Amino acid sequence: MTRILSAPVYDVAIETPLQAAPALSAALGNQVLLKREDLQPVFSFKLRGAYTRLSRLSPEQRAAGVIAASAGNHAQGLALAAQKLGVKCQVVMPVTTPDVKIEGVRSRGGEVILHGDAFPQALAHALNLAETHGYTFVPPFDDPDVIAGQGTVAMEMLRQHQGRLDAIFVPVGGGSLIAGVAAYVKYLRPDVRIIGVEPHDSNCLQQALAAGEPVVLPEVGLFADGVAVARIGEHNFELCQHLVDEVITVSADEICAAIKDVYDETRAICEPAGALAVAGLKRYVARDGCRGEVLVAINSGANINFSRLRHVAERAALGEGREALLAVTLEERPGSLREFCEVLGKRQITEFNYRCQARENGQIFLGVQTDPALAPRAALLTQLAEHGYPVLDMTDNELAKLHLRHTVGGRAPVGLQERLYRLTFPERPGALGAFLNALEPRLNITLFHYRNHGADAGRVLLGLEVGDGCDAQAIDQLLSDCGCPFTDESDNPAYRLFIG
Template sequence: MLENYVKKILTSRVYDVAEETPLQPARQLSERLGNQILLKREDLQPVFSFKIRGAYNKLAQLSAEERARGVVTASAGNHAQGVALAAKQLGVKAIIVMPRTTPELKVQGVRARGGKAVLHGDAFPEALAHSLKLVEEKGYVYIHPYDDPDVIAGQGTVAMEILRQHQGPIDAIFVPVGGGGLVAGIAAYVKYLHPETRVIGVEPDDSNCLQVALANGERTVLEQVGLFADGVAVAQIGEHTFEVCRRYVDEVITVSTDEICAAIKDIYDDTRSITEPAGALAVAGIKKYVERDGVQGQVLVGIDSGANINFDRLRHVAERSELGERREAIIAVTIAEQPGSFKAFCEAIGKRQITEFNYRYHSGKEASIFVGVQTHPENDPREALLDSLRQQGFPVLDLTDNELAKLHIRHMVGGHASQVNDERVLRFEFPERPGALFNFLNKLGGRWNISMFHYRNHGAADGRVVAGLQVPEDELPLLAAALEKIGYRYWDETDNPAYKLFLG
């Protein structure tokens, strides 16, 4: 298997349009982690992603008859732009089916490169089904985003460049994983020439299709896929890619949204470039690997796989990056409702910077305050802050890992609703597109009174809502049925302590 892939990689036709990207030292990150961190800058490709490699190699292998028929693909964005540019270069008609949730930047990128963008469905499976329907109806040649040997070989040229650019030993290469084309191509080439080099896949913890497949010993369809890192939002690893990965990928590391945001900031600090969430996965994985295993003095390569991010998503990234770096703690503190209490609390905080403070009068005895405080993972960790406040007599609740608090409560602190009975609190995540909020409310229906609502557009592929519904106890089964019918991912937050402290 490896020999065949290596031959295909060595003969891949990618450089008619793709660039040989630099392997750039991340000096600040290297110093901080005590290892030599090198970034493979695939964000510098003409389409700002590695995807041009596999797309062009596949199209270049087509016969004259196949090129005349035209090509179609389904993609959330980066593969789409790669196919569009490759088709333009080769004079081939290209139809790109994209989910309606695809960031506008990627849709514009397809159209600017001569491809016809067709928006269909809320997620990749629906776009894929429509593209396959066009193959049957129109006779187009389908260009798979990842599960094709020619596409895998094209992506494998990344590894060919890495081994040529760094002559010494490489301890591990960290690769973002969606459908698996990039990690399979890199693993095939690296393990053939340097089997001692570890190849480590990195996935979001809510889109870990390769990790689950490896654990189960077979390809598995995830019930739900997180949308934050939209470039790797894939529910099932590819068939061809899994055959390579199960043999030659050493392990898979998963990372949280906050850790991805922190990695975006790390890359910016070293390169002054801004990656998309999927593009920062490798750096997030490197940081977790170093912390977990305590490795020092190693050469670790991370694939910076893409930079196609909508500008307005950066506010969400900036908001969460300090949490991901463990440089901010989000806490709820109870203080006495009397003059001088806030001053006493600030004195208890000491020289730490308060980054956020939310408060609304509730009763004459106690006040619950929502506070962000600057911390440092080594010199002044969150645990030290919590212990210090508790020792000084302040009841403290750590909300740093509480999604309801981070996404909604921090923007809603305004007082308790004492007259609201039978309130159920539900947090939703749904595909974001024009009219999405109206569609959500329409699906929610008018059976129960909405007692609380918060929605904030993050410029992302997913919309986030928290809603309070007044539902009598005997109607809870009806609520469960209604939520099932809506079909959106949701969490029941009725017992969340952040809700009870500030809004319940």
């Protein structure tokens, strides 16, 4: 407690707001508050612990220079702390570290050494360099001063909210944040539950608590790189073992959904580790059905590469149960796609991949918007089964989500005569079905690819069989009559090379 109260974090850090989340609160039936550590100067809480540790080094240790190992956020905090105190700083980072974090260190005067695929390899290399060259090693999490610095987050929260408080959700990597928060909160408010949140594939604290001692995970998931730690810190475990009430684990899809939740509330974008607490809070409410409680989630960081947002956006709908991915078998005949869309009705289609491969049956890779409360996935599966469509639910199939949705298709059957068109139509529920209804039943669709990109116009790649009096000129006229702008891609060399 004394270490936390005396931590000099405000030399470089700010007191971040404890912000109400009205949309989440309404959706979950509880009062949700977000501790905005993503607003720190280095966009992460890690600045608190790094500066506290560095400020308490002896003059001799500072003169020797400091070195650390980090997946990114501790590195940026240490670089800024070292810059503030005039100390030479080196950081060993895994080669998988996002560029935004690497540049964050360099922009603050720190030297970056990339080594290893994950944190354990980076840590071993940093310790070796410290011993060889006499640098002072600054731990990223397993240190009393680092824990004290992170504990100032709890000091602020209890000062900012002095009324009812039922639970605080804390992201867990090496454990310094949850150890510091638990130590402070449990001393003053032992009634408040401290709940750690980890990814399913990086649950080092959960496994340590189950084993009664720290354990080494054989491998860790890298999606939430800020918490990709194989072993909980010794000092942190000693505190967590007695002060943490439970640990919840969440999937990558749930993390993506939580990133969207935070964006909807704040217009700020969390990194995956930064949104862990919100994902755990949502799972906790869904599991226990609690209502009317006051729940706090710590948004721990916002250091995410812009290029990763594409993946986050794609998986967010799956994480919140608002999209189903299905493989549906149809008869291979003119009109079958149109009939299938009539069964779907006004449901919003998010993805539609189809390629003619045989003359009997065809398979569609289908994405459909769902609603956990009003139109759940189970109801959709039942509806399709009642209409005689064989369906494979791939919503939880990682292979399908990561790879198959981008590789379905292939070449047309030998001898098939087709024309290929790229077209657009207004993006609204039912638009796809309306378009298919406008095509004459005698037209056989041989290829159909569509993905919802959140724009106001849907983009479709369409293949149509030529023959039996249906020539290219007739197809062009029919598409013109549909009122959808289109481009004939039949002579495109890429089409001939890959799918023609």
